[in-house]
Amino acid sequence: MKKLIFMFSLFVLAITINSCSSDSSSKNYPLKVNMTDAPGPFDAVNIDLLSVEVTANNGQTVMLNTTAGVYNLLEFTNGVSTLIATSTLTNANVKQIRLILGPNNTVVVNGISYPLSTPSAEQSGLKLLVNQTLQADIQNSILIDFDANTSVIQTGNGTYKLKPVLRTVVTAISGTINGSITPIETLASVTATSSTAVEYTSNVNEFGLFQITGLPAGIYTFTLTPVLPFLPVTQTNVVVTAGVATNIGVFNL
Numbered sequence: 001m002k003k004l005i006f007m008f009s010l011f012v013l014a015i016t017i018n019s020c021s022s023d024s025s026s027k028n029y030p031l032k033v034n035m036t037d038a039p040g041p042f043d044a045v046n047i048d049l050l051s052v053e054v055t056a057n058n059g060q061t062v063m064l065n066t067t068a069g070v071y072n073l074l075e076f077t078n079g080v081s082t083l084i085a086t087s088t089l090t091n092a093n094v095k096q097i098r099l100i101l102g103p104n105n106t107v108v109v110n111g112i113s114y115p116l117s118t119p120s121a122e123q124s125g126l127k128l129l130v131n132q133t134l135q136a137d138i139q140n141s142i143l144i145d146f147d148a149n150t151s152v153i154q155t156g157n158g159t160y161k162l163k164p165v166l167r168t169v170v171t172a173i174s175g176t177i178n179g180s181i182t183p184i185e186t187l188a189s190v191t192a193t194s195s196t197a198v199e200y201t202s203n204v205n206e207f208g209l210f211q212i213t214g215l216p217a218g219i220y221t222f223t224l225t226p227v228l229p230f231l232p233v234t235q236t237n238v239v240v241t242a243g244v245a246t247n248i249g250v251f252n253l
Contacts, residue, residue, distance in 0.1 A: 027092070042109055045073045045116070045152065048102035049084065053125075055098070056091035063087075070104055092134045097168075098125040107152060107160045116152070118162040130168050167214075175240040177212045177222060179248040184208030186253060188226035192238070195219055217242045224251055 049071055052064045064085035071082075105116040120126075153161045177192050181204055188204040192212045204210045204224075217240055224233040230253040240246055 042107055042152070043111060044106070044108040044113075046070050046104070046106045046108075047073055048104035049099065050102045051100045052085040053098045053100070054087070054094055055096040057093040057095045057131075058091055060091055068102075094130045094132050094134060097128045097130055099128075100125040105162060112158075114158055114160050116160050116162050126166065128166050128168050173242045174214045174216055175242055176245040177215060177220065177238060177240060177248060178245055179210060179250065180204075180208045181210070181224065181226070181251045181253060182208060183253065186226050186230060188224055188230075188253075191223045191225070192220040192240075193223070215240045222248060226253055 047070065049066065050068050051066045053061055054064065055061045064087035066085040067083070071084075101118050105118050106113045107116045108114070151163055151166075153163050155161050177190075181188060184207055186204070186208070188210075190202050190204065190210045190212060192200045192215060194200075194216070195218055200212050200215055202210055202212045204226075210224075220238045220240055222235045222238045226232070233251055233253075235248060238246060238248060
């Protein structure tokens with residue numbers, strides 16, 4: 001089963017949001033939306049981004065000024081990001097973000113490019129529920145975690161489908177687990193399991209580094225699963241604190 005966490009780290013929006021009060025004064029609600037990714041068994045995963053829009057809780061929809069183009073998600077790893085859209089809303093309550101994709105989506109496996117079908121994204125967009133009230137005059141930030149471990153599906157010989165599994169996390173109240181392994185070119189996946197059995201996954205990159213981002217504060221069990229002949233490694237009671245990167249060190253396989 002192919003595993004990949006799309007760390008598509010897109011600093012997507014620096015949105016300024018204005019809300020008018022009864023005394024006609026206005027407030028600014030800056031917002032950044034990040035998408036995160038991590039490398040996996042594919043050479044490239046190219047997403048054809050056409051537009052980004054935001055919907056407020058009153059139903060108002062704003063199409064953002066989007067930098068459209070084809071983005072290789074694997075270029076945005078370990079905190080690398082790019083600004084893809086900006087705009088202004090008149091409501092501080094963000095209900096939904098929608099990413100609309102074009103037809104030029106591909107996945108590259110062993111140097112060969114295959115079409116990556118995304119019919120739902122082309123028609124209705126990738127919809128992400130946010131339901132966040134933005135704070136005035138500070139930089140609000142939202143993380144979109146694009147989990148490709150379950151999002152990129154091989155449907156046949158040389159055919160792949162993007163069936164997105166996404167979640168949104170408020171970065172101000174989430175943390176990160178990171179670390180590294182040796183030998184550095186060993187393929188491996190990493191999983192952080194919360195005390196309520198919720199799993200968050202990523203993969204080790206070519207330099208032996210890993211990072212699981214957007215974790216709610218709490219205590220986790222960390223599992224490193226390398227390819228054979230190496231055996232899985234588990235570390236319990238890993239404490240994740242909001243706004244903090246927890247480094248769990250180097251794993252010697």
